[in-house]
Amino acid sequence: MLKSKLVRIMVSAISFMVGGVGAAHADETVSLYLKWVPQYQFAGYLIAKSKGYYEKHGLDVKIISGGPNINTVQEVADGAAQFGIQTPEPIFYAYEHGLHLVMLMADFQRPYEEFMVKKSSPIKTIQNWEGKKIGINIGGLSQLLLPVMLKNAGVNPSSVVTVRKTLSLAPFLSGEVPIWNGYVGNEPFESADQGVPVREFKLAKYLPNWYADTLFAKKEYVVTHAALVKHFVQASQEGWEFAVHHPKQTIAIIKTFNPQKTNKQLAQEASAVIPLMTSKEAPVSCFGKMSDARILSMEKQMKEISSWPEAKGVPAPEYFYDAQFIKCQ
Known part of the structure; x- marks a missing residue:
């Protein structure tokens, strides 16, 4: 009996370790805080939710609408959501105050x-x-x-x-x-x-060297939930690939999240932002890829125009960006 119980415990422990490294557990619930209301700016995440990409990766994702009074950095820092959308400069500013946030993918390769x-x-x-x-x-x-x-x-x-x-x-x-x-x-x-x-x-x-919206999370969460983060990022990439290639279908899906947006408004937005979402270095097949060189150049500019303490210096790019979760076809 004791031997049988020990075997069960060992099997459970092995299963847990394998699951933690290789796959998200079924129906793990996480939240994503948008920086504004649902629109084409966040199309990839809305598509991944609507078309079941997150579910396929074992995730139950709650998408929370942002707005003019929402600070996504604060929401993620306080634990109201595991993931958030924000441009790089608040991620850099958080460093000034001892909060370690990491960018996981870039939704926009150039500012919008x-x-x-x-x-x-x-x-x-x-x-x-x-x-x-x-x-x-x-x-x-x-x-x-x-x-x-x-x-x-x-x-x-x-x-x-x-x-x-x-x-x-x-x-x-x-x-x-x-x-x-x-x-x-x-x-x-x-x-x-x-x-x-x-x-x-x-x-x-x-200022073409700056990224716009990025997906980010707390460093501690990324380290302790690496498998989940990987599945979230790659399901989101699938959503973005669909959104770039199928704007008409994407618009219809976005309207289910935000009926106040008209087809005309969303079509105009799509025509303006889709060209900013990819680049030669980050094509649709490698959506969201970021480079150390660009992050370092942004850091140096932050050092010049913000209040980064001199003692903190300029960290290595990998302090702010974790590249291991992006999947390139």
């Missing part, structure tokens, strides 16, 4: 934020921004990189006036705020739909 002016405006170059008022997404990538854009163009960053942008385009349309920060798939189309075409200054052109 931009600045826009009315097409009828005399503002035609960044040099013309001097002395102007800029409506900006406070806390976003554009706020961090605006000084870099200005300096690169020979404009003193202190010569512009930044104000918090509103959900409404009214300040921009009225001319009160002539330069407006937004996303390539949203505000330019919204303005055009109201009869005001725009001229765009895209971060992807001026």
